[in-house]
Amino acid sequence: MDLPSKHLSKAVEQMGSLPGIGKRTALRLVLHLLTQETGEVEEFAESFKSLIHNTKTCKNCHNISDYEICEICIKPTRDKATICVVQDIRDILAIENTMQYKGLYHVLNGIISPMDGIGPNDINIESLVRRANQPETKEIILALSATMEGDTTNFFIHKKLAHCNVNTSIIARGIGIGNELEYTDEITLGRSILNRSPFESSLKM
């Protein structure tokens, strides 16, 4: 595709560098920008500069923040004894939306995945071990995806924390609320039978 302007080409190329945005979509998005006011496009561009220059990573949990310590870590009402380990900050948003969790988080910023060349040293495991060794920490909840990579990472972290004085737990895996049994895959269904819980515990929800 030979675009009629090199500035247009450059913008399309940059837009197309985003994950999941192909050449055609990139062109559509950039042509949309061209129909906007100059000031609006300036604001659009500036927002990304300001993003990369001003956001920090929380020194404690690696969440994204405008400050050295994120708003979750600094909040006095959060339960400092529990740390929930997640893959990235989108998982924090998902868990916060449930309003079921009042502890702290730890963002690994990735997951062990030999296929993608990501090993244990590429993600924030060392700092998790340091936090687990702090006397106030009582429980580490592993909240990673139920995939092979998630399980590998769960197992690795569990082993790493073996000598720390903390309990490790893992979020429940079973059939989703509202799902019909007959459409649930065999592995999930099998696991949900193995990991059944006393009926009384389901009444707490």
Add this chain to the structure above:
Amino acid sequence: MDLPSKHLSKAVEQMGSLPGIGKRTALRLVLHLLTQETGEVEEFAESFKSLIHNTKTCKNCHNISDYEICEICIKPTRDKATICVVQDIRDILAIENTMQYKGLYHVLNGIISPMDGIGPNDINIESLVRRANQPETKEIILALSATMEGDTTNFFIHKKLAHCNVNTSIIARGIGIGNELEYTDEITLGRSILNRSPFESSLKM
């Protein structure tokens, strides 16, 4: 969704202002940017500023260009007698890719659509009439989408050009090359029978 940083919020809001990009996708794209080098994100942002400040609209055909007159209008080998009317510059790219057309273009920058509040005065029809009145212009080809809006616009332009000394033609509508007859919709099939052409003309392709 309560994001942990106002710079992140702002970037996600801006990314989400693009057509077809929802909040979740915007967040995914912005978090991808956050994993990039500062220099790369600067380049990303600058490309849009440079786009809005440096691209021009061709004075002749309204194509996007880095110059006052676009590279198609200025090329001496193009046939100045024929003008192909298109809705936007993506259509120019599509037609150029066919390598079947050597004339000039005219970008309407929209299509008459009362539902969207776009009337004849909101698109580049006046300048098309001016170009049609130039003595070198012999034929105006209408290459708009085969939709109600496209047909309305075709009809309006045809009427506007009635007193100009030019032929107006419309691109062929019929079954697509490679399509099977039985899966072609009735209206297209009906039209393709009404608009049949002498068999010899199909041999020229």
